[in-house]
Amino acid sequence: MTTDTPIWLRPERAATGRPAERSRAEVTTAALAVADRGGLSAVSMRNVADEMATGAASLYRYVTGREDLLDLMIDATAAEYRFTPPTGDRVADLVAIGEQGYAIMMRHIWLAEAVVTRPALGPNGTALLEHFLDVLAGHPADGGVKLEIFALMNATVATFARNTLAGTSASVAAQATYLRHVAAAGGHPRIAALLSTELPGAGDADARRRAALRAVLTGLLEHR
Known part of the structure; x- marks a missing residue:
């Protein structure tokens, strides 16, 4: 499945590699916290991983990169x-x-x-x-x-x-x-x-x- 597919139509976790220990919702919450403090420019895989006290590489079990993070963040705010x-x-x-x-x-x-x-x-x-x-x-x-x-x-x-x-x-x-x-x-x-x-x-x-x-x-x- 390519990254052209919206993240919401992709599996919640990667099918290969180590089992995921977090959820996409947790990643989104961490990304929102980073953005609310530092703005969009602060949102990076590393900063979000730091917010979750994990390594940046582990985030790739849930998202393919920063673009996915932004999409998840924007959509999450609409829940309000x-x-x-x-x-x-x-x-x-x-x-x-x-x-x-x-x-x-x-x-x-x-x-x-x-x-x-x-x-x-x-x-x-x-x-x-x-x-x-x-x-x-x-x-x-x-x-x-x-x-x-x-x-x-x-x-x-x-x-x-x-x-x-x-x-x-x-x-x-x-x-x-x-x-x-x-x-x-x-x-x-x-x-x-x-x-x-x-x-x-x-x-x-x-x-x-x-x-x-x-x-x-x-x-x-x-x-x-």
């Missing part, structure tokens, strides 16, 4: 969603899904980047997709369009999460300093007007995010 029956208000139900996704991404600070760069659908991800399609049952869009909306919803939520996580970074502070300089220097009246207004406080961030997500989803559903 809690599904409730659709209410009939499609947009509200999708916003609720998106808000759960945002909270999950804030708990796993590496996840927003991963969702955008390498989406992975395993057992938990497909359960999320099934719930999403249940919410959209009866909507006239075809299956391909619904999958596009699913991807766009996740990408939009990931963008909000990434912006929130970057909000206190030095680069964002430097950009704000430069914009204030530009506004003071003249020649950019609209930027100056924007910066002269009282921008909404941090306490309104959740409401603004939900409103923006609702607007995006409303537009996607009404024009498909």
Whole structure:
């Protein structure tokens, strides 16, 4: 069986070599712990093995390499969603899904980047997709369009999460300093007007995010 086969369709443990003493779930839990502390760049076979107090070579009984680890990690986070029956208000139900996704991404600070760069659908991800399609049952869009909306919803939520996580970074502070300089220097009246207004406080961030997500989803559903 080749590594082109999704890990969830491969045997839990290698058929050859020494008997496995751990489980794929344990490997996933260790990989999540490494990523939650150090980000995606910290995830390596060696670091995950160290987290499990074992040798890196032993992990190959469960996964073929780092790519498998990332797929398992991404899918594992989807188990944190809690599904409730659709209410009939499609947009509200999708916003609720998106808000759960945002909270999950804030708990796993590496996840927003991963969702955008390498989406992975395993057992938990497909359960999320099934719930999403249940919410959209009866909507006239075809299956391909619904999958596009699913991807766009996740990408939009990931963008909000990434912006929130970057909000206190030095680069964002430097950009704000430069914009204030530009506004003071003249020649950019609209930027100056924007910066002269009282921008909404941090306490309104959740409401603004939900409103923006609702607007995006409303537009996607009404024009498909």
